[in-house]
Amino acid sequence: MSSDETTTAAGAGAQDSPFRHERTARDEAPQFVLPLVVRIERNEPPARTDALETAARAVLVLLSDERSLGEGEGEGETEGEGEWARAVRDWQDSRIRKVVRRARGAEWRRAEALPGITVTGKSAEVRVFPPIPLDGWPKDLARLQVSGTDLDEPEPPADADTAAPVLWLSPSLDMSAGKAMAQAGHGAQLAWWELSDEDRTAWREAGFPLAVRTARPAQWERLITSKLPLVRDAGFTEIAPGLTVAVEGVDRVHALPRREH
Template sequence: MSSPFDLPAAAAASDAPAPATASDAPAPAPAVGGAAEDRDTRPQYVLPLVVRLERADPPARTDALETSARAVLTLLADPRTTDPDGEWTERVAAWEDARIRKVVRRARGGEWRKAGELPGITVTGPGGAEVRVFPPIPLDGWPKELAKLQVSGTDLDDPEPPAPVPDGVPVLWLNPTLEMSAGKTMAQTGHAAQLAWWALDDAHRGKWAADGFPLAVRTAPTAAWPALTDGRLPVVRDAGFTEIAPGSATVVADHPALHAR
């Protein structure tokens, strides 16, 4: 939980105390100074993500996981975040200065429409999954439109097995030995995508963004998991507050550019 962030072999702690589904990790070392415990004393922010979950037409699980990851990347690359005087720049910097928390909630019907009226970005997956990401907010500063949304019950399935991943597409590999709800896994894939973003240089970030953030989420083959977590690639490790044991490696961010260094 308190280990420093070290690129590229990142091992980020994740998850916030129940009932929130969240990722909670050290900020990237290049972005901030001070020890990890110093970040715990700073004002804490959370990145809200809301998935549209209509009763009659829920998204496929993999589409939702991939869309959540793209939503996080889209916010990180948005000019409102990257420009020095951007509307969200200060809040994102404050969020990254402390613990990197993400909370996934679900909405349908009127709740989804009201959430869409708040500043944010809606990302739609190839299968129709919709995820809206909002700029970071203080842990105790949730807008009423989001505060009332439910965290639990975000359980999704894939009607068909995911297709093979095209060559050259970044993959967020899920731990094959863990069982996590869709909402928790969406937070984890969003965090893994952020670790990959931090690990890339500006040229590779720009190309990934220009291409529309292609990526895939797949469960790793059991035999391949030890090699994926050997320290060469960014790894999300869970703090163990909800669903799984502390220290569990949940997702590995495998971007082709990370193998070329």
């Protein structure tokens, strides 16, 4: 698996957006990264698509967690905000970076002991952690591998449910599972930013349904010219700079049925 270091979003309106290709004041700010760890046991690895979708949901769960933006007090924090809110804010004020590492056995148990949230899919488990400085990795995360293992697809994924957002991957890219998980996470974050508070609540209460699929070549050309949110990778790892994900269906979130608790 590999890490993803920075992205831009085509069509981002802000002059100093974290999703701009050009160098901006954000590059001068302290840089942070969002760590994600996927559990890959030797004999029971998750399916690739499920790992991608679970990573995307993990980013949304972190962004919507009360510790990221809700109640709570602590040293160095603004009164009334959660314990992770300052770290999330600092991360989003700089370039948006996500790094995916893999763990199994005792490595996974040590990762689970650190503050974070584990999100479970059909076969995948992904733990997301509050943002950290680029050079501030906890030792139990720093020692985990970012490469060397990819994931297979036991059977072709079903057609995407178009009632929920779909994160379409570029068909021209050959990405490791870790790289693709980071890109899916970026796409989910762009979708989150597109929504009103009311629609964010609706998506969360529905359980953050989404799909990650690879677009067909002709479909991809349509998607990237349709004024949709787009992820553009800076090309620091694995692939050349360019568009990686198109986010379709954000406008469907308000109609999602609420999940039974």
